[in-house]
Amino acid sequence: MLIWPEVAEHITTTTGRPFVANGQHVAGGGCINAATVVQGGDQRYFVKSNDAAKLDMFTAEAAGLNEIAHAQAIRVPAPICWGTSGDQAYLVLEYVEQGQPQPESMTRLGQELAQLHRSFSEHYGWHHDNTIGTTLQVNTPSSDWVDFWQRHRLGFQLELAKRNGHGGKLQRRGERLLANVGAFFRAGRPVASLLHGDLWSGNYTFDEHGHPVIFDPAVYYGDHEADVAMTELFGGFPSRFYDAYREAYPLEAGYEVRKTLYNLYHVLNHLNLFGGGYLSQAERMIDMLLAEVE
Numbered sequence: 604m605l606i607w608p609e610v611a612e613h614i615t616t617t618t619g620r621p622f623v624a625n626g627q628h629v630a631g632g633g634c635i636n637a638a639t640v641v642q643g644g645d646q647r648y649f650v651k652s653n654d655a656a657k658l659d660m661f662t663a664e665a666a667g668l669n670e671i672a673h674a675q676a677i678r679v680p681a682p683i684c685w686g687t688s689g690d691q692a693y694l695v696l697e698y699v700e701q702g703q704p705q706p707e708s709m710t711r712l713g714q715e716l717a718q719l720h721r722s723f724s725e726h727y728g729w730h731h732d733n734t735i736g737t738t739l740q741v742n743t744p745s746s747d748w749v750d751f752w753q754r755h756r757l758g759f760q761l762e763l764a765k766r767n768g769h770g771g772k773l774q775r776r777g778e779r780l781l782a783n784v785g786a787f788f789r790a791g792r793p794v795a796s797l798l799h800g801d802l803w804s805g806n807y808t809f810d811e812h813g814h815p816v817i818f819d820p821a822v823y824y825g826d827h828e829a830d831v832a833m834t835e836l837f838g839g840f841p842s843r844f845y846d847a848y849r850e851a852y853p854l855e856a857g858y859e860v861r862k863t864l865y866n867l868y869h870v871l872n873h874l875n876l877f878g879g880g881y882l883s884q885a886e887r888m889i890d891m892l893l894a895e896v897e
Contacts, residue, residue: 604689605688605689605691606688606689607627607641607688608624609688609689610624610641610650610688610693611624611641613686613695614646614648614683614684614695617684618683620646622643622644623643624641624642624643625642625643625644626641626642626643627639627640627641627642628640630649635653635736635737636651636652636657637651637652637653638650639652647698648683648695648697648698649680649695649696649697649699650693650694650696651696652691652692652693652694653691653692654690654692655687655689655690655691655692656692658686660692660734660737661685661692661694662685663731663732664682664694664733664819664820665682665685666731666733666822667731667733667800667820667822668681668682668696668818669682670729671797671799671817674718674722674797676715676716676721676722677712677716677719677816677817678815678816678817679817679818679820680696680697680698680699680816680818681696681697682694682695682696683695696818699810700810700811701808701810702812703809704809704813705809705813708809708813709841709847710844710846711814711815711847712807712844712847713843713844713846713847713848714848714851715815716799716802716817716830716831717848718851719796719797719799720796720798720827720830720852721796721852723794723795723796723824724795724797724824725795726744726745726746726824727746727747727748727751727795728743728744728745728823729824730744733800733822733823734821735821735869735872736801736872736876738760738763738872738875740800740823741755741759742755742823743755747792748788748792748793748825749784749785749788749792751825752784752864752868753784756868757777757781757784757867757868757871758781760868760871760872760874760875761773761774761871763871763875764777764871764875767874767878769882772886773885773886773889776886776889776890777889779893779897780892783893783896786895786896787860787864787892787895787896790855790856790857793825793826793827793855794826795825796824796827797824798822798824798825798830799817799830800821800822800823800830801819802830802834803834803837804834804838804840806818806819806820826861826865828855828858828862828865831845831862832862832863832865832866833866835862836866836869836870860895863888863892864892866888867885870885871885
């Protein structure tokens with residue numbers, strides 16, 4: 604378990620403000636990490652914790668949050684410090700006071716996401732591997748988007764699925780799809796935009812002013828359509844979000860097909876994390892994509 608005085612001392616040395624925790628409560632969150640809000644005087648922090656072996660995951664998350672913050676497009680919780688205490692790794696984040704969305708809040712989310720996506724790089728990927736859920740996400744920089752998506756996204760997840768016992772049709776059809784990824788980009792290669800990387804409805808909120816805040820990123824540089832596609836995978840984004848986004852950063856012809864290619868990555872990852880019905884969903888998506896190119 605965490606040794607809270609050690610965490611408090613780390614906060615103190617990082618911020619330069621003496622911090623002694625005098626209250627804490629469990630916060631709602633995902634299924635991966637424990638989440639705690641810790642308070643001392645007028646200071647409050649959001650602390651994520653997991654097994655000590657997960658320190659690299661938190662280090663990468665902090666780097667991703669800083670990368671997004673540097674773009675000055677949309678708010679993220681600032682990472683304060685991270686390390687190990689007892690048998691736990693932890694990441695201390697700025698506490699964001701949540702508020703009610705205003706009528707223009709979803710419009711603003713679309714606009715600010717588009718602004719984030721106008722932060723560009725010469726290469727796809729990133730200088731740091733990270734995680735998507737708890738799965739390793741390989742971000743080896745590349746100048747070839749098709750190769751990057753084949754090798755480090757779909758191919759990587761298909762290989763994990765094979766190791767997890769998902770062979771047969773998934774692998775046979777998956778190999779055929781990998782050989783045809785280039786067919787979805789005959790009109791040209793996308794620019795490399797800064798992506799959140801894991802943008803579903805559970806990874807955004809609104810602050811006390813109704814301004815959007817995104818968190819829990821899996822950052823890399825890639826096709827901006829990949830982020831937009833994921834917002835459609837599980838729902839939770841209204842039409843005004845998409846209207847605002849498309850006005851600020853239009854989507855290219857063929858997006859309705861490519862979004863399945865991009866969301867297949869996340870469905871395969873869910874198959875590898877959770878199993879179950881994601882196998883049939885992944886197979887259906889592969890069949891849909893192959894029907895477009897064969």
